[in-house]
Amino acid sequence: MFFRKPFKPDKKEIKAEVWRKCDSCGETLHIAQLEKNLWVCPKCSFHFRIPAKKYIEYIFEKESFVELFNEIESDDPLNFPDYKKKLKKAKEKTGLKEACITGKGKIDKFTVCAFISDFSFIGGSMGSAYGEKFYRICEHAVSEKLPLISITSSGGGARMQEGILSLMQLVKTNLGVKLLEENKIPYITVLCDPTMGGVMASFAALGDISLAEKGALLGFAGPRVIEQTIRQKLPEGFQRAEFQLEHGMIDEVIDRRELKKKLIKILNILWD
Numbered sequence: 001m002f003f004r005k006p007f008k009p010d011k012k013e014i015k016a017e018v019w020r021k022c023d024s025c026g027e028t029l030h031i032a033q034l035e036k037n038l039w040v041c042p043k044c045s046f047h048f049r050i051p052a053k054k055y056i057e058y059i060f061e062k063e064s065f066v067e068l069f070n071e072i073e074s075d076d077p078l079n080f081p082d083y084k085k086k087l088k089k090a091k092e093k094t095g096l097k098e099a100c101i102t103g104k105g106k107i108d109k110f111t112v113c114a115f116i117s118d119f120s121f122i123g124g125s126m127g128s129a130y131g132e133k134f135y136r137i138c139e140h141a142v143s144e145k146l147p148l149i150s151i152t153s154s155g156g157g158a159r160m161q162e163g164i165l166s167l168m169q170l171v172k173t174n175l176g177v178k179l180l181e182e183n184k185i186p187y188i189t190v191l192c193d194p195t196m197g198g199v200m201a202s203f204a205a206l207g208d209i210s211l212a213e214k215g216a217l218l219g220f221a222g223p224r225v226i227e228q229t230i231r232q233k234l235p236e237g238f239q240r241a242e243f244q245l246e247h248g249m250i251d252e253v254i255d256r257r258e259l260k261k262k263l264i265k266i267l268n269i270l271w272d
C-alpha cells in the first residue's frame with residue numbers, strides 16, 4: 001500500500017524563497033502559486049501584505065500607469081537621530097523614494113488617479129512628503145477631472161521622526177479630500193492590513209465608498225494599547241475589517257482577487 005509522505009519542502013528551497021508559510025493557517029505555499037492568486041492563501045483566504053507596485057500590477061491595465069510627483073521626498077527637518085539612515089535603508093529595500101506611489105492609469109475604460117501606500121517603507125508612515133503627495137494627487141484629480149483611488153496600509157500613521165510636521169499632514173490630506181468633494185470628484189478608498197493611526201484618522205476614513213481587504217486591521221490605536229488602557233478584554237476580531245463593517249465604519253469587505261472587478265463596477269456607477 002502506498003502512503004504519501006507528509007509534504008516537507010527542501011531547506012535549500014525555503015532559503016531561496018520558493019516557498020512561503022501562510023501566516024494564518026500555516027500551509028506551505030509555493031511563491032508562484034501565491035503570485036497567481038494575488039498573494040491570497042488558496043486554503044484560508046489570508047491576505048498577505050503586498051508592496052504598492054503589486055497593486056498597480058493587479059489593478060491597472062498593462063503599462064498604463066504613469067507615476068506623478070515622484071520627485072517629492074522626505075527630508076530630515078528635525079535632525080532626528082538615525083532618520084537619514086532609516087530613509088536610505090527604506091529606499092534601498094523598496095526601490096521607492098517615499099512610502100507611497102502617486103500617479104494615474106487606466107482601469108478598464110476609466111482613467112483614474114491613484115495614491116498607493118507601501119507598508120515596507122517605514123511601516124507606511126505619513127511624513128511631510130507623503131502628505132504632500134496625497135494633496136498634489138487630489139489637485140491633479142480635480143484639474144484633470146479624474147476619480148481618485150486611494151489604497152492604504154500604515155502601521156502607526158504619522159511618522160514620528162518628523163514630529164509635528166507629520167501631524168500637520170492629517171490636516172493637509174483632509175483638505176485634499178475636501179477639494180475633491182467641492183469639485184464632485186469620486187474618492188474611493190481601499191483599506192489594507194493594517195490601516196491605523198493618523199492615516200486612518202484622516203484621509204483613509206473619508207472615502208465616498210470605502211472598501212477594506214478581508215481581515216485588515218483598521219483603527220486608530222491598536223487593540224493591545226486599548227486593552228491596556230481600558231483594562232478590559234476586547235471582543236474577538238476587534239478592529240478587523242469584518243468587525244468595522246458590522247459597526248458601520250466601512251461599506252464593504254472585499255477579496256483582493258475581486259478588487260479590480262469591484263472598482264470597475266463602482267466607477268461604472270459613479271463615473272459613467
Ligand SMILES: [Zn+2]
Nearest residue numbers: 022025041044
Ligand atoms: Zn492560509
